[in-house]
Amino acid sequence: MTGRVAVLKAYGGDFELREYPVPDPEPGAVLVRLSRAGVCGSDLHIWRGEMKEVYGALPRDLTFGHEMCGRVARLGAGVTVDSAGQPLQEGDRVAFLYFFPCGRCRVCLRDEMGSCPRKGRANRVAGTPPYFNNAYGDYYYLRPGGFLFRIPDEVSDDVATPANCALAQVIYGLTRAGVRQGDTVVVQGAGGLGLNAVAVARDMGADRVIVLDRLAARLELARAFGADHALGLADLPTPEQRIAAVMDLTGGFGADVVADFVGYPEVVPEGLKMLRSGGCYVEIGSIAPGNVFSYDATALVRGNTRLVGASNYSPWALDEALKFLRRTVGTLPFDRLVSHVFPLAHVSQAFQQADWLQRGGAGLRISRAALSMVD
Numbered sequence: 001m002t003g004r005v006a007v008l009k010a011y012g013g014d015f016e017l018r019e020y021p022v023p024d025p026e027p028g029a030v031l032v033r034l035s036r037a038g039v040c041g042s043d044l045h046i047w048r049g050e051m052k053e054v055y056g057a058l059p060r061d062l063t064f065g066h067e068m069c070g071r072v073a074r075l076g077a078g079v080t081v082d083s084a085g086q087p088l089q090e091g092d093r094v095a096f097l098y099f100f101p102c103g104r105c106r107v108c109l110r111d112e113m114g115s116c117p118r119k120g121r122a123n124r125v126a127g128t129p130p131y132f133n134n135a136y137g138d139y140y141y142l143r144p145g146g147f148l149f150r151i152p153d154e155v156s157d158d159v160a161t162p163a164n165c166a167l168a169q170v171i172y173g174l175t176r177a178g179v180r181q182g183d184t185v186v187v188q189g190a191g192g193l194g195l196n197a198v199a200v201a202r203d204m205g206a207d208r209v210i211v212l213d214r215l216a217a218r219l220e221l222a223r224a225f226g227a228d229h230a231l232g233l234a235d236l237p238t239p240e241q242r243i244a245a246v247m248d249l250t251g252g253f254g255a256d257v258v259a260d261f262v263g264y265p266e267v268v269p270e271g272l273k274m275l276r277s278g279g280c281y282v283e284i285g286s287i288a289p290g291n292v293f294s295y296d297a298t299a300l301v302r303g304n305t306r307l308v309g310a311s312n313y314s315p316w317a318l319d320e321a322l323k324f325l326r327r328t329v330g331t332l333p334f335d336r337l338v339s340h341v342f343p344l345a346h347v348s349q350a351f352q353q354a355d356w357l358q359r360g361g362a363g364l365r366i367s368r369a370a371l372s373m374v375d
Helices: 041-048 157-164 166-177 192-203 216-224 239-249 267-272 297-302 316-327 344-358
Strands: 002-008 015-021 030-038 068-075 093-096 139-142 148-150 184-188 208-213 229-232 255-260 275-283 306-309 340-343 369-372
Touching: 002 344, 015 344, 030 093, 030 157, 041 344, 068 139, 068 157, 093 157, 093 316, 148 316, 157 166, 157 316, 166 192, 166 255, 166 275, 166 306, 166 316, 184 192, 184 267, 192 208, 192 216, 192 316, 208 216, 208 239, 216 229, 229 239, 239 267, 255 267, 267 275, 340 344, 344 369
Parallel strands: 184 208, 184 255, 208 229, 255 275, 275 306, 340 369
Antiparallel strands: 002 015, 030 068, 030 139, 030 369, 068 093, 093 148
């Protein structure tokens, strides 16, 4: 039996589908038949060639993708439950981590598995056994020790697909920032990450959530996710105006937490000036190399400012993400975060569409496209 893997031929260009043999899972491993894969903003960075420092000047046999879900195709010997202890069998729908913390080092033992210095990542060179190492393919081989969780029956594949990225990442980052009852949270950017952050901040007890974005359709969706104030950059075109607006909404004190989900370095100094004394700035949006900003370090000291950078997460965050989706079914519009679903055979068109959407195409109701692996 063989399965397909999408391989990028040129940055900003097309993929080709290659066939590889489907492996039998070794003891402790799980073979997943993928049903959905999302086109994340970081995947668009890779596709455009904005991460050549990491992946090379040319995308030689490059395969990637990390947002995904599917059904258990085969269980390796010894695998009978998921990572939360729920019984697991072939045919169960699952979501899983796309990285592999060691779980044994000093960092992991402090519940900081996202920062594990030994954590493994998927091999992104096509043709590398066990072949199915990334999201844009028919299968995914979850190596022994990988973390996976059953998807609640109430949660659709479209909604579950980005849970192992945006939602779990936001839950982890805002938890590290210490969001608590009564806080004011400012969300810079109402894309996929930012909209998840609005919902999570509200669920964690934030009393006021303020969102900034340049697109009216995104701001409307942010309100649907629970934002109290949605500030448009068209109405507040300068950093000084936006900072003043946040200060006015917080009685002059500033926000308890400000989080960047934009990924442009110029928003960081602006966001830092929106914080109250002793507040926390969360950086999650910047993923491509070269995002450099300048700021007065003395202001950080005098403001007792905390800085939290969050890349990846501890496995509990994915479990919490799926539970969060289950209890908010029908109350939050997560189904609106995916606008288009493409078959895997049309992966190139999916990236072109996602790129156009992210840049503001058609007024931008959402910013994501998804791939269906069953075609």
